[in-house]
Amino acid sequence: MKKALESAGAGEIRRHQSTLIWEVAIAFPVTIALWLGVYYLMPPLGGMEEPLARLVFALKCSCFAILFCFLTGIEAVAHERLRSPAIDPLSGYETRRMTINLRYLQNTLEQLVLFVPGLFALAFYCANGHAMRAVVATTVVWIATRFAFWIGYHHGSQHRAAGAPGMMQSMLILLYVCARIGYEIAGPAGAIAPLIAFGCVEAVLVRTTKPVSA
Numbered sequence: 001m002k003k004a005l006e007s008a009g010a011g012e013i014r015r016h017q018s019t020l021i022w023e024v025a026i027a028f029p030v031t032i033a034l035w036l037g038v039y040y041l042m043p044p045l046g047g048m049e050e051p052l053a054r055l056v057f058a059l060k061c062s063c064f065a066i067l068f069c070f071l072t073g074i075e076a077v078a079h080e081r082l083r084s085p086a087i088d089p090l091s092g093y094e095t096r097r098m099t100i101n102l103r104y105l106q107n108t109l110e111q112l113v114l115f116v117p118g119l120f121a122l123a124f125y126c127a128n129g130h131a132m133r134a135v136v137a138t139t140v141v142w143i144a145t146r147f148a149f150w151i152g153y154h155h156g157s158q159h160r161a162a163g164a165p166g167m168m169q170s171m172l173i174l175l176y177v178c179a180r181i182g183y184e185i186a187g188p189a190g191a192i193a194p195l196i197a198f199g200c201v202e203a204v205l206v207r208t209t210k211p212v213s214a
Contacts, residue, residue: 016158023161027148031141031165038137044129045136051124054132058123061139062116069146070112073105097154104150114170115142121177138173142166 048054077098080086085093094102119138126132149163175195182190 019156019158020161023152023159024164027145027162027165028168031145031169034144035137035141035169038140039133042133042136045132046129048126048129048132054123054126054135055120057132058120058135061135062119065115065139065143065146066112068143070105070108073101073108073150076101077105100153104153107149108146111142111146111167111170114167114174118170118173118177121180122173125177125180138169141169145169 045057048057080095080098080101081089084095085091086095086098119135122138123132123135126134145163145166149160149166152159152162175198178194178198179191182192182194184190186193
């Protein structure tokens with residue numbers, strides 16, 4: 001009986017993983033197309049020659065991201081609390097919808113910590129209004145992938161994978177800007193060093209977080 005339950009559990013995990021992989025495989029090319037579409041179809045931004053102007057523009061983009069992806073999550077939870085026993089946070093009342101929205105909020109807060117500094121650094125390293133289109137494209141993709149994550153989560157936890165490209169985008173931008181900073185400090189070797197260091201840390205994490213068989 002125990003083996004049958006373990007086998008059923010393993011099968012469910014494999015199905016869950018399969019769905020995640022397929023959705024990620026579909027989401028990535030769609031996200032790349034969206035990023036490229038925004039970047040190449042929008043006109044260059046004017047007045048972006050000075051670093052301060054570029055940083056202010058990145059701040060404006062961050063405001064859009066927070067408004068549409070974080071504040072809306074807060075509102076979703078607040079509206080449901082207002083119309084249910086959860087108006088008392090200590091009551092222990094929590095619907096499945098509220099649980100998902102709370103987890104979305106927590107995840108979005110974590111993603112903002114990656115997205116906002118990376119966006120500011122990306123804006124700083126953009127040379128002009130042409131390059132600054134990357135800041136807009138990055139913001140649009142981040143917002144779109146947050147909504148994909150949120151909507152997918154409500155259809156099933158395995159469907160939250162549609163938002164994975166947003167996380168990957170933030171990671172790539174942070175790697176890029178850290179490489180730029182390293183280059184300023186120590187040339188090509190300085191640019192490569194943080195990439196190698198991060199790759200080593202990632203390899204350790206993959207190895208050490210492998211599930212231990214009972």
